[in-house]
Amino acid sequence: xxxxxxxxxxxxxxxxxxxxxxxxxxxxxxxxxxxxxxxxxxxxxxxxxxxxxxxxxxxxxxxxxxxxxxxxxxxxxxxxxxxxxxxxxxxxxxxxxxxxxxxxxxxxxxxxxxxxxxxxxxxxxxxxxxxxxxxxxxxxxxxxxxxxxxxxxxxxxxxxxxxxxxxxxxxxxxxxxxxxxxxxxxxxxxxxxxxxxxxxxxxxxxxxxxxxxxxxxxxxxxxxxxxxxxx
Amino acid sequence: xxxxxxxxxxxxxxxxxxxxxxxxxxxxxxxxxxxxxxxxxxxxxxxxxxxxxxxxxxxxxxxxxxxxxxxxxxxxxxxxxxxxxxxxxxxxxxxxxxxxxxxxxxxxxxxxxxxxxxxxxxxxxxxxxxxxxxxxxxxxxxxxxxxxxxxxxxxxxxxxxxxxxxxxxxxxxxxxxxxxxxxxxxxxxxxxxxxxxxxxxxxxxxxxxxxxxxxxxxxxxxxxxxxxxxxxxxxxxxxxxxxxxxxxxxxxxxxxxxxxxxxxxxxxxxxxxxxxxxxxxxxxxxxxxxxxxxxxxxxxxxxxxxxxxxxxxxxxxxxxxxxxxxxxxxxxxxxxxxxxxxxxxxxxxxxxxxxxxxxxxxxxxxxxxxxxxxxxxxxxxxxxxxxxxxxxxxxxxxxxxxxxxx
Numbered sequence: 001x002x003x004x005x006x007x008x009x010x011x012x013x014x015x016x017x018x019x020x021x022x023x024x025x026x027x028x029x030x031x032x033x034x035x036x037x038x039x040x041x042x043x044x045x046x047x048x049x050x051x052x053x054x055x056x057x058x059x060x061x062x063x064x065x066x067x068x069x070x071x072x073x074x075x076x077x078x079x080x081x082x083x084x085x086x087x088x089x090x091x092x093x094x095x096x097x098x099x100x101x102x103x104x105x106x107x108x109x110x111x112x113x114x115x116x117x118x119x120x121x122x123x124x125x126x127x128x129x130x131x132x133x134x135x136x137x138x139x140x141x142x143x144x145x146x147x148x149x150x151x152x153x154x155x156x157x158x159x160x161x162x163x164x165x166x167x168x169x170x171x172x173x174x175x176x177x178x179x180x181x182x183x184x185x186x187x188x189x190x191x192x193x194x195x196x197x198x199x200x201x202x203x204x205x206x207x208x209x210x211x212x213x214x215x216x217x218x219x220x221x222x223x224x225x226x227x228x229x230x231x
Numbered sequence: 232x233x234x235x236x237x238x239x240x241x242x243x244x245x246x247x248x249x250x251x252x253x254x255x256x257x258x259x260x261x262x263x264x265x266x267x268x269x270x271x272x273x274x275x276x277x278x279x280x281x282x283x284x285x286x287x288x289x290x291x292x293x294x295x296x297x298x299x300x301x302x303x304x305x306x307x308x309x310x311x312x313x314x315x316x317x318x319x320x321x322x323x324x325x326x327x328x329x330x331x332x333x334x335x336x337x338x339x340x341x342x343x344x345x346x347x348x349x350x351x352x353x354x355x356x357x358x359x360x361x362x363x364x365x366x367x368x369x370x371x372x373x374x375x376x377x378x379x380x381x382x383x384x385x386x387x388x389x390x391x392x393x394x395x396x397x398x399x400x401x402x403x404x405x406x407x408x409x410x411x412x413x414x415x416x417x418x419x420x421x422x423x424x425x426x427x428x429x430x431x432x433x434x435x436x437x438x439x440x441x442x443x444x445x446x447x448x449x450x451x452x453x454x455x456x457x458x459x460x461x462x463x464x465x466x467x468x469x470x471x472x473x474x475x476x477x478x479x480x481x482x483x484x485x486x487x488x489x490x491x492x493x494x495x496x497x498x499x500x501x502x503x504x505x506x507x508x509x510x511x512x513x514x515x516x517x518x519x520x521x522x523x524x525x526x527x528x529x530x531x532x533x534x535x536x537x538x539x540x541x542x543x544x545x546x547x548x549x550x551x552x553x554x555x556x557x558x559x560x561x562x563x564x565x566x567x568x569x570x571x572x573x574x575x576x577x578x579x580x581x582x583x584x585x586x587x588x589x590x591x592x593x594x595x596x597x598x599x600x601x602x603x604x605x606x607x608x609x610x611x612x613x614x615x616x617x618x619x620x621x622x623x624x625x626x627x628x629x630x631x632x633x634x635x636x637x
Contacts (some may be wrong), residue, residue, distance in 0.1 A: 043447045043455045124457070131457035138510060148507075184443060200395070200451040201458055210445075218376040 023230055029060040030116075030156040037115045038122030039175075041207040047172075047179035048207045051122070054111050059227045061108060061116045064158055065089075065144045065166060066099065066224040075100045088143040088164040088223035093190050093214030096167045096224040105226035107169040110209070112227055113193045117161070118206035119154030126160045126206060127151035134206060136162035137197045143223070157225075161204035164223035165192040165212075172211035190214040196221045236526040255279040259592070266585050266637040270292055270624045271615035276334070277316065280614060285342025286359065287312040289616045292369075296611035297596040303367050304613065306359035306390055307374040310346070310397040312618035313339060314404025319618070321412035322625035336412045341553035343405060344424060350391070351383030352442065354431030358390040358397060371600045379442065391441050394449030396518045398439060399465050401428060403521040411629075422477045429473040437466060454493040461515055461522075463489070464499035464542060468522035471529050480568050496538050497513040503545040519546060524566045542571060551575075555565045555583035565623065569630050576632065584627065585637050589617025 025031045039054040068080040071089035078089070091099070100106050108116070117126050127135055134148035143163040153160050160166075172189040174182070188219070189211035195204035202208065212220055256279030260272040280302070281288040289312050290304030295305050320336035323329075346357045358377075361367060364386055370378045377392040403426060409421040432439055432452065439450025451458040452466035467486060474482035489495040502519045504510045519542070527539050550563045561584055568575055576584075592614050598606045627633030 047445065133504070133510070179446065182443060199448040200462070202446065202451045202453070202456040203448060203465070205457075218371070219374060 023058075023060075025060045026162055026228065028063055028229060030063055032056070032059050032112070032116050032155050034044045034058040035120065037118070037120040039111060039114055039207070041122075041124075041127065041205070044202070044207055045209070046206060047174065047178065047182065047209050049180070050175060050177045052175065052177070054115075056109075056111050056115050058230050059112060060230065061106075061112065061155070061157060061227045062105075062225045063156060064225075065163060066226070067144065067191045071224070073098060074099045086144065088159075088221075090164060090217075090223055092217055093167055093222075096222075097169075099224055100226045103226060103227045107167050108227040110170045110191055110227065112166050113166065113225075114206055115158075116155055116157055116227075117153050117194065121154075123205075124205050126153035128155065131201050140197050143197065143221075160194050160206070160225075162195055162197050164194075164221040165196050165210065166194045166223055166225045167192055172209070184211050188213070192220070192222050236455070239604075255467070262314065262586075262588065266587065266624065267635065269588065270621055270626060274621050276589070276614070277312075277617055277621065281312070281618075283342075283346065283360075284362070285338045285340075286346065286618070287316045287339070287618055288359075289618075291614045292597065293612045293614075296599060297608040297613075298367070299604055303361065303369050305328075305373045306361075308397070309359040310343075310356075310400040310404075312616040313342060314400035315616075315618035315622040317343070317383075317404040317623045319622040321408045321410070322629040325411040325629055326625070333412055333414075336408055337417055340405065340408055340413070340417065340421065343401065344420065345384075346389075347424065347428065349384045349387050349389045350379075350442065351381065354427035355440075355442065356393055356397075356428055358393055360384075360389040361389050362387055364388075368599045372598070375448070377441075389466070391414060392447045392449075393439050393441075394447060395439070395452065395459075395462050395465055396449070396514075398432070398450070398469065399518045399521050401425075402472045403525055406476065406525055409476050418476075422571065424477065425473045426477045426520045429469050429482065432469075433481070437489075454489060454495075455584045459502075460498050460500070461502040461519055463495040464502045464519060464522045467495055467499060468526040471526045475529050490535070498537055500538055500541045501545070502542050505545060505548060513553075513557060513560050516546060516550070516563060520559075520566045523570065527529045527570050540571075543567065555586070558587055558589075558617075561587060562619065562626065564632065565627055565632050568632060575599045584623070585611040587620045587623060589620050590615040 011213050022031055036053050036055040038051065040051040041048045042051050058098055065088040067086050068089045069085045072078045087136065097107055123129055125131065132149070135151050137143055137146050137159065139146065144159050150158060152158055168191045170191050171187045172191050173185050192210050193208070195208060212222065248513050256276045258272060262271040277287060280291055286309055287310045288302065288304055288306065291297065291302045292304045293302065317336060317339045320332050320339065324332040324336055342610060346360060347355065349360045350357050366378065366476050367390065375392055380385040381389055381626050405425055409418055413421055437452040438446040441447050448593065452462045467489065470482045470486040474486065503516065504512065523539060523543050527536065530536050530539065547567060549568065553560050553563070556559050564575060564580060592612055594610060594612050596608045596610050599609050601607055624633060628635060
């Protein structure tokens with residue numbers, strides 16, 4: 001009994017210490033600690049390879065995608081149907097970048113986005129390895145926060161699988177060590193992540209990469225999830 | 232003063248003249264016409280106005296927003312009406328034996344071959360093509376921007392990012408053509424096309440990959456990636472048809488590998504999402520109906536047939552109460568009757584078949600992007616497709632569901 005209590009005291013102490021070191025995130029954001037994680041995949045498109053151990057500094061990231069209402073606070077000329085005030089804003093890369101700056105934040109790098117979505121263990125989806133229709137936004141008229149079940153990513157983000165694609169700050173380039181050539185690599189396309197509610201299940205995997213012209217998104221629904229550095 | 236007052240008249244004349252030139256066929260049936268007459272007239276409209284070098288346009292915009300030739304519109308789903316017309320003329324030829332009907336089917340099939348040729352990659356099939364050197368305005372606003380200038384067919388542009396439903400259109404349309412209409416020469420061509428097309432998907436671990444080497448947005452049949460139950464059914468049906476037509480063992484081996492190792496036969500049973508009710512999707516049902524129609528007539532293993540029947544039963548749960556709001560869902564019932572032999576056509580449902588309709592010609596404003604980034608509003612006439620209605624008719628005639636006097 002005594003040994004159990006000692007163990008319990010030890011864990012409470014550790015948890016207390018961890019709790020002390022975790023900065024309090026700004027409202028609507030969650031904390032992602034510094035450290036390594038599994039990035040990329042061995043089974044997806046060639047541009048997801050090689051699977052690697054990557055690392056990031058600690059940062060805060062938005063729990064949800066930026067809504068139409070939130071974006072309109074930055075740009076009052078931004079128009080959207082009244083019934084879609086809570087839907088994710090769909091914008092070009094420069095609009096997303098400008099919003100992030102205005103909010104005192106920035107767009108995530110691919111590394112930051114992927115770590116926030118899958119944690120450190122290389123899982124396929126934010127909630128684990130198994131797909132479930134109720135975990136994603138299924139109705140194409142809706143986006144953020146409207147899935148039946150609401151599983152969060154390991155750090156507490158929602159809708160990182162489906163809803164709308166999300167901009168990253170990175171150009172579409174090969175991962176170090178990737179030897180499969182693609183003419184799209186370079187500084188023409190930006191990377192968007194997370195898939196939308198209008199593509200197959202595989203596109204909402206945490207390691208899936210997709211490229212799009214930053215200012216010509218056509219009908220791709222691409223939205224915003226910002227990060228914030230920790231001073 | 233005189234010069235300017237004439238301008239509106241001149242504009243009207245030009246508009247009408249454009250219309251006459253572009254609208255090759257302008258005669259529409261009446262709603263009260265017998266079914267055979269409605270089909271005959273919509274068939275003329277489709278072949279006259281929607282014919283894009285054998286491929287069938289799902290949507291046509293007439294001048295001034297559209298062009299004289301090729302006429303343009305949304306093109307992402309062109310393989311659906313193309314395969315429907317290919318199947319329609321295959322069933323029709325099986326009834327009439329008329330060489331003119333076979334010639335039309337052959338020409339449509341040649342367009343499917345052209346959809347492969349235009350990409351310049353063996354086995355990679357385009358969604359659609361246009362004979363033009365310059366990007367057309369609708370490329371910017373309809374569907375994803377996946378248009379390419381053809382290097383293998385100079386003077387053509389083609390739309391990529393093929394999806395699982397167009398994959399289904401190909402094995403359904405080409406498979407039906409092979410079965411009912413193609414002569415020996417065309418049987419070889421049809422087998423060759425499916426061998427290259429399905430073979431490329433198999434070689435890429437059951438993924439539809441695009442020109443860039445990435446999987447297309449809706450091209451996932453891969454056993455190592457999460458995919459819809461419907462896609463498991465579509466893949467099994469494609470492999471069954473391709474094995475039947477080519478006789479190549481590799482397709483039979485792939486079929487059994489997906490069943491034995493990855494349990495696609497169990498996975499496909501739930502192709503139909505029944506609950507929540509608002510998730511029921513008649514568009515997906517159409518792809519399931521085409522796949523079940525093809526696979527259940529070729530499969531002889533009673534255990535597998537039972538599993539496909541379970542899939543069909545889940546669809547029937549919804550289809551039995553369907554209202555005929557869309558020509559393709561009338562076809563679901565015909566497929567169900569053909570596959571099960573059950574007499575499910577009540578007088579009300581027969582009337583629904585007799586009332587089948589194609590489309591109205593509408594006028595609307597199109598927002599046409601300009602080079603300076605602005606948009607210009609242009610009012611034009613447009614037509615949707617009647618291909619499903621025409622296919623339903625000849626399918627129903629072929630299987631004795633529709634009386635020729637209707």
